Amino acid sequence: MEIDLKKYRNIIFDLGGVILNIDYNLTVDAFKKLGLSDFSKFYSQANQSNLFDNYEIGKISSEKFIEELQHVVGKNISKQSIMEAWNSMLLDLPKERIELLTSLKTKYKTYLLSNTNEIHKIAYCNYLKNTYQFNDFSTFFEKQYLSFEIGMRKPNKEIFEFVINENQLKKEETLFIDDSIQHIIGARETGIDAFHISSGLTILDLFK
Numbered sequence: 001m002e003i004d005l006k007k008y009r010n011i012i013f014d015l016g017g018v019i020l021n022i023d024y025n026l027t028v029d030a031f032k033k034l035g036l037s038d039f040s041k042f043y044s045q046a047n048q049s050n051l052f053d054n055y056e057i058g059k060i061s062s063e064k065f066i067e068e069l070q071h072v073v074g075k076n077i078s079k080q081s082i083m084e085a086w087n088s089m090l091l092d093l094p095k096e097r098i099e100l101l102t103s104l105k106t107k108y109k110t111y112l113l114s115n116t117n118e119i120h121k122i123a124y125c126n127y128l129k130n131t132y133q134f135n136d137f138s139t140f141f142e143k144q145y146l147s148f149e150i151g152m153r154k155p156n157k158e159i160f161e162f163v164i165n166e167n168q169l170k171k172e173e174t175l176f177i178d179d180s181i182q183h184i185i186g187a188r189e190t191g192i193d194a195f196h197i198s199s200g201l202t203i204l205d206l207f208k
Contacts, residue, residue: 003206010108015112015116022090023089035073051072095132100203154187157186
């Protein structure tokens, strides 16, 4: 899909797989090592059970989430082991992407829209602070919309409408960027142009 970037004034970015490198398989493998051999049935990029959905929209606490996973694993697994396995998917943030986001903020109104949760937010904020001396991503965006904080998640239309309406954005001037095709479809059905970061691509390719 060819993108004419000149037509946009606003860009909404996904986080994992777009800005921050992630690998869902690492979390699947980590839980297998803890004894949950069919974890991939519960959680994947395209599909996940109610436990993860509810956690991502803040319906249950981190403590409850960990307790449920401990129950599913069915062993006396420590809270720390569960958290480490859950965070295994979080990788690095290349410096080039920080430089790109810094540059884009001078040309566009940029926003972050992520399906994420409290445990992951704590982990990636610690990474940012230790690696780049940023407390979070607020430096790079007008606003951050995290599913567990606002009680909505992609690909539902309501979350896209929420971001558009709260910031009084024009849909025809707004581009959404995500690595999950179901979220791309959700944005397009809401009337927002969307670019899919498919395998092998990064945002650096889009903004050459």
